[in-house]
Amino acid sequence: MRYYSTNHQADDATLREAVERGLAPDRGLYMPQETKQLPASFFEHIDELSFQEIAFEVAKAFFGDDVDEASLKHIVYDTLAFETPVVPVTDNIYSLELFHGPTLAFKDVGARFMARLLQYFIKKDGLDNEQVNVLVATSGDTGSAVANGFLGVDGIHVYVLYPKGKVSRIQESQFTTLGRNITALEVDGVFDDCQALVKNAFMDSELNAHMTLTSANSINVARFLPQAFYYFNAYAQLKRDGKLSYDAEGKSNMVVCVPSGNFGNITAGLFAARMGLPVKHFIAANNANDIFYNYLQTGEYHPMPSKQTLANAMDVGDPSNFARILALYDSNWEAIRADISGATYPDPRIRETMKACHESTGYVLDPHGACGYQALKEQLSADEVGVFLETAHPAKFKEKVDVILGTDIDIPQRLQDFMRGTKQSIELPNDFQTFKSFLMKQ
Numbered sequence: 001m002r003y004y005s006t007n008h009q010a011d012d013a014t015l016r017e018a019v020e021r022g023l024a025p026d027r028g029l030y031m032p033q034e035t036k037q038l039p040a041s042f043f044e045h046i047d048e049l050s051f052q053e054i055a056f057e058v059a060k061a062f063f064g065d066d067v068d069e070a071s072l073k074h075i076v077y078d079t080l081a082f083e084t085p086v087v088p089v090t091d092n093i094y095s096l097e098l099f100h101g102p103t104l105a106f107k108d109v110g111a112r113f114m115a116r117l118l119q120y121f122i123k124k125d126g127l128d129n130e131q132v133n134v135l136v137a138t139s140g141d142t143g144s145a146v147a148n149g150f151l152g153v154d155g156i157h158v159y160v161l162y163p164k165g166k167v168s169r170i171q172e173s174q175f176t177t178l179g180r181n182i183t184a185l186e187v188d189g190v191f192d193d194c195q196a197l198v199k200n201a202f203m204d205s206e207l208n209a210h211m212t213l214t215s216a217n218s219i220n221v222a223r224f225l226p227q228a229f230y231y232f233n234a235y236a237q238l239k240r241d242g243k244l245s246y247d248a249e250g251k252s253n254m255v256v257c258v259p260s261g262n263f264g265n266i267t268a269g270l271f272a273a274r275m276g277l278p279v280k281h282f283i284a285a286n287n288a289n290d291i292f293y294n295y296l297q298t299g300e301y302h303p304m305p306s307k308q309t310l311a312n313a314m315d316v317g318d319p320s321n322f323a324r325i326l327a328l329y330d331s332n333w334e335a336i337r338a339d340i341s342g343a344t345y346p347d348p349r350i351r352e353t354m355k356a357c358h359e360s361t362g363y364v365l366d367p368h369g370a371c372g373y374q375a376l377k378e379q380l381s382a383d384e385v386g387v388f389l390e391t392a393h394p395a396k397f398k399e400k401v402d403v404i405l406g407t408d409i410d411i412p413q414r415l416q417d418f419m420r421g422t423k424q425s426i427e428l429p430n431d432f433q434t435f436k437s438f439l440m441k442q
């Protein structure tokens with residue numbers, strides 16, 4: 001499979017090139033040239049398959065041209081060594097819990113898959129004894145997923161840049177206590193400064209001649225495409241439980257709602273639908289960062305500086321995967337509106353939602369999932385079944401959740417283990433030359 005750039009100024013790339021580069025040379029995002037339909041028989045019997053079996057079929061459609069079957073199966077089965085259960089919250093609203101992986105958030109899936117795929121390419125083709133270096137700027141969640149996904153993977157070193165003092169202790173412990181091939185860099189600045197340092201590093205020719213650099217955020221095809229797996233798994237579970245019905249055209253009554261920031265997760269869902277997954281409709285739920293919501297209303301896209309909110313992993317003012325959504329729909333606003341509706345919630349509404357849901361159902365939402373749940377509450381009709389993606393475990397935001405709900409929620413063992421580790425990080429000033437000479441010495 002070849003991958004084209006959404007800016008159409010760069011040559012098409014192989015999968016390996018797309019994964020190793022992250023961004024295309026023309027600053028566009030890579031997209032697969034075709035989206036393979038899965039056969040009707042797959043959907044008829046999907047409820048008899050395990051998550052790993054489902055994901056392997058989907059992975060073959062994406063990556064089967066470029067990775068041999070046995071290796072791909074190994075990558076998929078290693079990535080998905082945990083479940084993504086669909087849990088009923090109300091009569092017709094379900095939570096797709098994506099937080100049963102190593103760092104208790106959905107980014108674990110893409111990060112682990114990308115790590116294993118890169119490792120496969122390095123082993124297969126060799127890289128002249130060079131190592132691949134992953135640079136990642138984080139405000140919390142991305143760094144932990146990437147660090148744990150790549151931990152102990154031969155031939156790859158990860159540098160996590162994070163803003164000193166601006167990341168919660170729980171989050172920090174998930175990428176500063178690992179050691180081995182993971183280096184945490186504590187930058188004296190804010191998240192945007194970390195991101196700028198990483199961007200400058202990718203553009204510095206001397207540095208790129210010295211070492212192979214790549215990124216591991218959702219611009220990378222190997223990180224965002226595998227997120228399609230769990231949409232199929234959600235459908236399989238609802239089908240198994242007899243919750244779905246179909247119209248004359250075979251469309252199901254399943255509405256999927258995705259709490260969105262950079263829109264990588266929902267874009268993976270749109271790919272799933274293109275492959276034949278019978279989703280009736282998508283909802284993109286936003287916090288106060290309402291750029292996409294406004295685009296749906298007006299047809300105009302106005303990036304803005306991000307606003308800080310309770311659901312901070314969605315604090316994005318210029319969603320990087322918007323370019324992919326435009327590419328999927330040939331920039332046709334009407335067509336995008338026909339498939340996706342929007343929602344936007346300021347912090348007080350997120351708090352109200354978490355409280356109301358907890359009181360009436362007992363279910364503990366995290367602030368991100370709360371946006372998804374509330375959008376379904378408001379937009380679902382009586383004949384539909386709604387699934388929202390619960391993108392992180394509420395314990396990752398324990399300080400906030402306990403204050404809002406008046407609870408003392410349990411911290412899962414896995415998080416406690418991270419918090420017992422010893423912090424190892426290197427302090428850096430917010431200065432590109434210092435960062436560059438640090439990398440040049442590696």
Ligand SMILES: *Cc1c(COP(=O)(O)O)cnc(C)c1O
Nearest residue numbers: 260261262263264265313391392
């Ligand atoms: C990253 C993240 C999101 C946003 O996902 P996108 O793919 O950027 O839209 C939502 N919730 C949580 C908990 C996240 O970590």
